[in-house]
Amino acid sequence: MVDDTDPFLSLDPQGADWDRLRVTGHHMLDMMFDNLRDIREHPVWQPLPDDMRSGFRHASVPEHGVDAATFGEAFRETVLPYSVGNRHPGFMGWVHGGGTPVGMLAEMLAAGLNANLGGRDHAPVEVERMVVRWAATLMGFPETASGLFVTGSSMANFIAVIVASRAAKDGLSLRKNGVGGRSLVGYAARSAHGCVSRAFDLAGLGSDALRLVPLDKTFRMDTAALKAMIAADRESGLEPFLVVGTAGTVDVGAIDPLDTIAGIAAEEGVWFHVDGAFGAMAALSPRFKEALSGLEKADSLAFDFHKWAQVPYDAGCAIVRDPAKHAAAFAQTLSYLSREDRGLAAGAPWFCDLGPDLSRGFRALKVWATLSVYGTHRLGKMVDHCCAVARHLAERVASEPTLELMAPVTLDIVCFRLRDPALTEEQLDHLNGEVVKDVQESGLAAPSTTRIDGHLVIRAAIVNHRTMAADVDRMVDAVLSFAAKRRSG
Ligand SMILES: *Cc1c(COP(=O)(O)O)cnc(C)c1O
Numbered sequence: 001m002v003d004d005t006d007p008f009l010s011l012d013p014q015g016a017d018w019d020r021l022r023v024t025g026h027h028m029l030d031m032m033f034d035n036l037r038d039i040r041e042h043p044v045w046q047p048l049p050d051d052m053r054s055g056f057r058h059a060s061v062p063e064h065g066v067d068a069a070t071f072g073e074a075f076r077e078t079v080l081p082y083s084v085g086n087r088h089p090g091f092m093g094w095v096h097g098g099g100t101p102v103g104m105l106a107e108m109l110a111a112g113l114n115a116n117l118g119g120r121d122h123a124p125v126e127v128e129r130m131v132v133r134w135a136a137t138l139m140g141f142p143e144t145a146s147g148l149f150v151t152g153s154s155m156a157n158f159i160a161v162i163v164a165s166r167a168a169k170d171g172l173s174l175r176k177n178g179v180g181g182r183s184l185v186g187y188a189a190r191s192a193h194g195c196v197s198r199a200f201d202l203a204g205l206g207s208d209a210l211r212l213v214p215l216d217k218t219f220r221m222d223t224a225a226l227k228a229m230i231a232a233d234r235e236s237g238l239e240p241f242l243v244v245g246t247a248g249t250v251d252v253g254a255i256d257p258l259d260t261i262a263g264i265a266a267e268e269g270v271w272f273h274v275d276g277a278f279g280a281m282a283a284l285s286p287r288f289k290e291a292l293s294g295l296e297k298a299d300s301l302a303f304d305f306h307k308w309a310q311v312p313y314d315a316g317c318a319i320v321r322d323p324a325k326h327a328a329a330f331a332q333t334l335s336y337l338s339r340e341d342r343g344l345a346a347g348a349p350w351f352c353d354l355g356p357d358l359s360r361g362f363r364a365l366k367v368w369a370t371l372s373v374y375g376t377h378r379l380g381k382m383v384d385h386c387c388a389v390a391r392h393l394a395e396r397v398a399s400e401p402t403l404e405l406m407a408p409v410t411l412d413i414v415c416f417r418l419r420d421p422a423l424t425e426e427q428l429d430h431l432n433g434e435v436v437k438d439v440q441e442s443g444l445a446a447p448s449t450t451r452i453d454g455h456l457v458i459r460a461a462i463v464n465h466r467t468m469a470a471d472v473d474r475m476v477d478a479v480l481s482f483a484a485k486r487r488s489g
Contacts, residue, residue: 024069029108031076036087036101039466043443045085052078085446089466092475093440093448095250095278095307095413098464103312106369110362117360119337119350128351128364134371136319139276139283139303140296146323148354149315149363153277154195156302156318159329159355161186161199161242163300163320164271166329168241175329179204185233186242186270187211189221189256191249193275219254219407221245223261230268242271247295247303248279251450251459252406253413255279258294265299274298278463279411281308284380287387291410299325305367308383308412310465315363318355327353386412386462393460393472402480406452412462415452418483429456431486438482445475 007014013021035042055078086096115124128149136145150156165171165184174182184205188196190212200210211229216222230240243265245256258274265272274280274295280303282288283295295301301319305311320326331353339348352358371379390412397403397416406415417432433449433456440446447460460475 021068024067024072027069028072031072031080032104033101035080036104039088042081042088043085044088044090044446045440046082046443047441048078048082052082086464087466088446089464089468089471090445090475091464092460092462092467092472093446095461095463097304097307097310097313098466099312100310100370100374100465102369102373103310103366106366107312109369110365113362113365115362117362117364118352118358119339119347120344121347122344124362124365125347125351127368128362131364131367131371132317132319135303135317135367138376139280139301139319141298141301141319141321144323145319145321146326146354147317147319148351149317149360149367150355150357151314152306152316153193153275153302153304154198154316155355156304156316157193157195157244157273157275158199158202159318160244160273160300160302160320161196161203161205163326163329164242164273165203165205167271167299167322167325168239171241172328183209183238184241185209185211185238186244187213187226187229187240188244188275189213189246189249190215191219191221191251191254192244192246193250193277196244196275215254219249219252221256221261223257223264226261227264230264230270240268240270242273243268244273244275245294245298246279247274247276247292248282248411248413250277251413251452252415253279253409253411253461254407255288255291255410258292259297260294262294262297266297271299272297273300273302276301276303278304278307278461281379281383282387282411284376285384285387286380287384288411305370308386308463309367309370309379310382311366311370315367317367320354323349330354330356382465383412386465386467389467389469389472390414390460390462392469393462393476396473396476400476400480402483403476406455406457414460414462415450415457416460417455417457418479420487425455431483432456432458434486435479435482438486439475439478442478442482444478445471447475447479 085091087098117124117128132147133143137143197207197210201207213226214222233240243261245258245261247255262272283292299321303317305315306313327349340346390409393414394405394409397405402418403416404419406417436447436449436458447458449456450459
């Protein structure tokens with residue numbers, strides 16, 4: 001006999017405990033709403049105090065639980081004030097989205113539903129199909145394109161490399177025999193994100209199989225060099241299979257000449273993939289139609305909703321023009337996952353046929369919520385505004401005698417640095433790096449750094465819908481004042 005009288009056997013509250021948990025839940029919701037509403041009153045970032053860090057490092061696995069309110073209190077004290085800071089308008093480091101309260105609510109709904117979108121026949125799967133179709137059409141792909149939500153563009157780029165290699169000549173045999181014995185090579189500009197080279201590594205092709213194409217003076221792929229490199233590789237018996245163009249490079253926000261690359265890929269019979277991690281979102285603004293021209297010709301596209309589209313982490317998206325080629329790269333037949341003509345196991349192809357994951361959460365819900373509540377018109381205006389704030393920053397930099405702009409501003413990224421004719425290159429790199437850390441630690445703003453032509457530069461990416469012109473001015477003021485302090489001290 002099973003004894004199931006103990007009320008703690010199920011993890012749900014019992015009786016009046018539901019009401020207590022409901023009150024706790026409402027408090028948590030209020031805590032997050034207040035925190036978001038008052039975000040400007042907090043520092044952009046502050047380091048986790050030593051005692052709290054040590055608390056995390058030494059905490060042991062709880063054997064007996066506490067109530068949810070106690071847990072919520074621990075979160076409020078030890079996590080909430082010490083997060084990355086990307087929700088704050090002063091955050092301009094790396095390329096992080098700011099999130100929205102609507103996205104937060106959608107995450108809660110998705111968790112409450114606890115759906116597994118690996119497959120089967122249910123509404124969440126239809127929602128993901130709908131949002132993938134929307135994403136494809138927004139990017140100029142046909143409605144019939146295939147796609148899925150993944151963690152981010154790192155995974156979406158990896159999926160594209162897998163699909164492209166399986167779509168190559170005799171590529172399907174790779175699934176059984178592995179890539180050994182083949183000499184597949186692909187191409188991306190030097191400015192391509194590190195995850196593209198890692199995708200080659202993970203795919204077993206080796207990171208050397210990704211050829212890095214030089215840049216032209218505007219930080220875009222030099223397409224004459226691309227053609228020459230493909231020819232030279234063919235000459236030496238290698239098998240070019242893929243060209244990756246980037247829409248919005250991670251360092252300066254340049255857009256590769258996608259239309260020209262599309263033409264070369266078609267001529268050469270190789271797969272054309274676009275990494276549009278954040279930049280593809282510029283498709284929401286008519287202003288960038290020309291710059292992005294050619295994106296719609298890609299065989300596949302990787303981009304993120306968690307960056308410029310402000311969907312909470314994580315929400316990457318992979319789109320593949322030809323659904324058959326997409327499924328051919330991942331589909332498997334396994335008896336415990338058999339697909340039926342009706343019932344819950346109907347509805348093939350399943351999302352587990354389109355990527356490496358079997359169990360998958362309902363990422364599509366927060367994307368649906370974001371598109372449905374804000375609409376593409378408003379999101380497009382937000383994208384335009386971020387670019388206008390970036391141009392404002394570039395003008396401010398140009399007007400400051402101790403600053404110089406280090407790359408043209410195409411989208412929402414501005415690279416600049418402190419200059420000083422009295423300092424060596426090495427000293428300048430050091431000064432710029434230290435000032436960025438000073439500014440971050442001040443809590444006033446959070447730019448990051450990158451290297452351009454060997455120089456360490458300050459990089460501000462305006463990806464947060466909350467960032468206004470006054471915020472970038474405050475960041476520049478902080479850079480100037482910390483630099484002055486360092487010079488005098
Ligand atoms: C951010 C970024 C990536 C990686 O995307 P994740 O979502 O962080 O995995 C790839 N490419 C570019 C151009 C990026 O900006």
